[in-house]
Amino acid sequence: MRQGGIVSPFPSAGGRLANGAVGRPAVDWEQRYRRTVITTDTVATAVVVAAIGNFFGARDAANWHEKWGILAFGTELLVLGALAVSRSWAPGVLGQGAEEFRRLGRSLFMATVVLALGGIALTSRNIKLWIFVAIPAIALITMTARYVLRLWLHRQRKEGRCLRPVLAAGSPATVRDLITRTRRLPHLGWRVDAVCTTGHDGDQLDGVPVVGRLSDVAGHVHRDGYRVVAVTPDPHWSPDRLQRLAWNLEGSDTEMVVAPVLMEVAGPRLHIDAVLGIPLLRVSMPTFTGxxxxxxxxxxxxxxxxxxxxxxxxxxxxxxxxxxxxxxxxxxxxxxxxxxxxxxxxxxxxxxxxxxxxxxxxxxxxxxxxxxxxxxxxxxxxxxxxxxxxxxxxxxxxxxxxxxxxxxxxxxxxxxxxxxxxxxxxxxxxxxxxxxxxxxxxxxxxxxxxxxxxxxxxxxxxxxxxxxxxxxxxxxxxxxxxxxxxxxx
Incomplete structure (x- = not known):
C-alpha cells in the first residue's frame, strides 16, 4: 500500500472479505509488521557493528579472539539471539504497551552480560568498546525505530486499518464495556465485529451484530475467522466450558483472551501459577517500598x-x-x-x-x-x-x-x-x-x-x-x- 509517496509496511487490512471472512487479512498485516520489525532490528544491529568495526577496527590484534571481525560477528549473533530468546518479536507484544520495550531492554541486557562474560573468559582487551558503545548504540537505534513503526501502526489503526477482528463473548454489560473501550482506544488494535451473548433482546449491541449465543462461539470462529475471541465475565463461563472452548479453537489462527475479574490490575503484578494442576491467576502486592x-x-x-x-x-x-x-x-x-x-x-x-x-x-x-x-x-x-x-x-x-x-x-x-x-x-x-x-x-x-x-x-x-x-x-x-x-x- 502506498500513501503520500511512501511505501507503507502495513497493508490496508482488517476488514471483511467478500465471502464474509475477517481473519486472514489481519493475520497478513501482523506477519508483515513482524517481518518489518525483525528486519529493522537486524539492519540496525548490523549497521552499528559495521560502523564500530570500520571506525575503531584494530589491525594489530595479537590473538584470533581479539580480531574485530569475530567480535563484530559475535555481537550481532548475541543481540539477535537474545531478542529471539526473550520473545521480543512475538506478535502479541509488538505495538502493544510498555511490554515491547521491556522485552527489548531485557534482551539487550542479556546480550551485554553474555558479551562481558565472554570477554573475561577470552581476556579480550577490546570488549569494553562493544559493551559500552555498541550495545547502547544498538539500543538507541532499535528503540527509536520501533517507536517510529508504532506511531505509523497507531495512525493506521485510527484510520480503521490494521485492526484485529474480535468476537466478544460474555454478558451484555461486560461486552458493552469492551466495545466502548476498543472504540475509545483504537490504537490498541482491537475492533469488536461480532457479539455472542445471552439475555439481550435485539440484533445489535451498541451497533455491533449479535451473531449468536455463548454456546455458538467456536462455530462462528471457524466459519468467519475472527482473530481474537474476547471472553468477558458471565455466569455461563464455567471452567469446563472455557476449557472446551479452548479445545475447539485449536488449529485456528484465533487467539483466546479471557478477561479476569480484576480488570484494572495488569502488567508485572499478574502471574499465572499452576497449583495442584489448577491454573491460578496470582496477583502480587503493589510495590510502595523497596x-x-x-x-x-x-x-x-x-x-x-x-x-x-x-x-x-x-x-x-x-x-x-x-x-x-x-x-x-x-x-x-x-x-x-x-x-x-x-x-x-x-x-x-x-x-x-x-x-x-x-x-x-x-x-x-x-x-x-x-x-x-x-x-x-x-x-x-x-x-x-x-x-x-x-x-x-x-x-x-x-x-x-x-x-x-x-x-x-x-x-x-x-x-x-x-x-x-x-x-x-x-x-x-x-x-x-x-x-x-x-x-x-x-x-x-x-x-x-x-x-x-x-x-x-x-x-x-x-x-x-x-x-x-x-x-x-x-x-x-x-x-x-x-x-x-x-x-x-
Whole structure:
C-alpha cells in the first residue's frame, strides 16, 4: 500500500472479505509488521557493528579472539539471539504497551552480560568498546525505530486499518464495556465485529451484530475467522466450558483472551501459577517500598537536577515575562497533598492575576471541572502570558524543585488540593499511597478533558501497576501531550 509517496509496511487490512471472512487479512498485516520489525532490528544491529568495526577496527590484534571481525560477528549473533530468546518479536507484544520495550531492554541486557562474560573468559582487551558503545548504540537505534513503526501502526489503526477482528463473548454489560473501550482506544488494535451473548433482546449491541449465543462461539470462529475471541465475565463461563472452548479453537489462527475479574490490575503484578494442576491467576502486592522505589527516587532527583540545569535560561525568561505582564510575583505557591496525606507547597509560574484565589467563589456557578476539580476553559483570571504557559505546561516547570526536594516525583498521580483530599472516599485515598507526579497517566490521556471518574481510574491504575518501564513510557508520551496542548486550560 502506498500513501503520500511512501511505501507503507502495513497493508490496508482488517476488514471483511467478500465471502464474509475477517481473519486472514489481519493475520497478513501482523506477519508483515513482524517481518518489518525483525528486519529493522537486524539492519540496525548490523549497521552499528559495521560502523564500530570500520571506525575503531584494530589491525594489530595479537590473538584470533581479539580480531574485530569475530567480535563484530559475535555481537550481532548475541543481540539477535537474545531478542529471539526473550520473545521480543512475538506478535502479541509488538505495538502493544510498555511490554515491547521491556522485552527489548531485557534482551539487550542479556546480550551485554553474555558479551562481558565472554570477554573475561577470552581476556579480550577490546570488549569494553562493544559493551559500552555498541550495545547502547544498538539500543538507541532499535528503540527509536520501533517507536517510529508504532506511531505509523497507531495512525493506521485510527484510520480503521490494521485492526484485529474480535468476537466478544460474555454478558451484555461486560461486552458493552469492551466495545466502548476498543472504540475509545483504537490504537490498541482491537475492533469488536461480532457479539455472542445471552439475555439481550435485539440484533445489535451498541451497533455491533449479535451473531449468536455463548454456546455458538467456536462455530462462528471457524466459519468467519475472527482473530481474537474476547471472553468477558458471565455466569455461563464455567471452567469446563472455557476449557472446551479452548479445545475447539485449536488449529485456528484465533487467539483466546479471557478477561479476569480484576480488570484494572495488569502488567508485572499478574502471574499465572499452576497449583495442584489448577491454573491460578496470582496477583502480587503493589510495590510502595523497596529497591525499585529507591531507584525511582534516585532517577527522580537526578532527572530533576538535570532538567533544572537545562531549562534554567527558559525559566528565567518566563519569570521576567510573568512579571512584565501583570502585577504580582513570578511564582505561585499553593498547598497540595502528597504521599500519605502530608501537605507540601507546590511551585508554579503565576498564570493568573493577583488575588485570583479570592475571586474563585464568584465563579463557582461557572465551574466546568469534573468531580471535585474547579476548571474554566475561559477563566477571566488567566493572564495573556498565562494562557500560553498553561497550553504548553510551561507553568509547571518550577515543580522540578518539588521533585528535587522529594515532595513530588517525575511521574505519579495528580497532586490534589487539601479540600479535594478531605472529600476522598477510602478507594480514592489510595492515590495518596505514592508521591504525586509532575506528569502521569492523566497528563498523557487528556488532562482537563477527562471525566472525574476517568481521572481517578487512571491515577489508581498507576498506583496499582507502577513500574520503571511504565514511568519511561509516560515521560516519553508527555512530550507529545505537551506539544499538542490537549486538555490544557
Amino acid at each position: 529497591g525499585r522505589r529507591a531507584v525511582k527516587g534516585i532517577v527522580d532527583r537526578t532527572g530533576a537536577a538535570i532538567l533544572l540545569m537545562l531549562f534554567a535560561p527558559l525559566m528565567v525568561f518566563v519569570g521576567l515575562l510573568v512579571l512584565a505582564d501583570s502585577r504580582g510575583g513570578a511564582f505561585y505557591r499553593q498547598r497540595r497533598v502528597g504521599k500519605d496525606g502530608r501537605e507540601f507547597t507546590i511551585l508554579k509560574f503565576r498564570t493568573m492575576v493577583a488575588g485570583a484565589d479570592r475571586a474563585r467563589a464568584g465563579l463557582a456557578d461557572r465551574n466546568e471541572g469534573a468531580g471535585l476539580l474547579f476548571k474554566l476553559r475561559r477563566d477571566p483570571r488567566v493572564t495573556r502570558v498565562g494562557t500560553v504557559l498553561r497550553r504548553y505546561s510551561i507553568d509547571e516547570l518550577p515543580q522540578l524543585f518539588n521533585v528535587l526536594t522529594g515532595s513530588m516525583s517525575l511521574v505519579g498521580p495528580r497532586p490534589p488540593l487539601p479540600e479535594e483530599s478531605a472529600a476522598y472516599g477510602p478507594d480514592i485515598r489510595r492515590r495518596l499511597l505514592v508521591k504525586p507526579g509532575l506528569t502521569g497517566l492523566w497528563q498523557i490521556s487528556g488532562r482537563s478533558d477527562l471525566s472525574w471518574e476517568e481521572a481517578v481510574r487512571l491515577d489508581l491504575r498507576y498506583v496499582e501497576d507502577w513500574s520503571l518501564a511504565l514511568d519511561t513510557v509516560i515521560l516519553w508520551k508527555t512530550l507529545r501531550a505537551v506539544f499538542y496542548g490537549q486538555g490544557a486550560y
